[in-house]
Amino acid sequence: MARRVSLPAADDLFRRTAPAAEPPAAAEPEVATGPAAPEAAAKRPRKPSGRVRHDEKMTVYVTSDELLDLEHARLVLRRSHGLAVDRGRLVREAIAMALADFEANGDDSALVRRLTEE
Incomplete structure (x- = not known):
């Protein structure tokens, strides 16, 4: 009878493999709620989630051309900058940049300008 090999999960x-360096709790900005929340949120830098679960x-549905452009950007980042990122991380980075702006x-943000051009 053959034995099944146990492989690690994804x-x-x-x-x-190393604990993430976290800033002290006192240095973290407070998250505001209510009507003043957008102004308070603008003061803290927006960071993409990166490579976490x-x-x-x-x-999100995209056109064939948009998907090809995204894949092309991913390959250029890998070839020219040595950054091996997947499409999901690339999209999360772009979202973080657009929301921070x-x-x-x-x-006056690029997001508002582009959405009002439609």
Whole structure:
């Protein structure tokens, strides 16, 4: 009778091997709620989540050209900058950049300008 080989799960292969350096709790900005929340949120830098396990999922449909452009950007980042990133991380980075610009510049942000061009 053949024995089955036990292989590690994907979570085991891609887990962090070193503890993440976290700033002291006193240095973290407070998160405001209510009407003043957008102004308070603009003061803290927005960072993409990076390479961590994501519990939430969102499906976005793109055109063939948009997908090719995204894949081309991923390959250029790898070839020219040595950055091996997947499409998901590339999209999360772009979202973080767009939202940071929106929070910092509001009506003058690139996001508002591009959405009002439609």
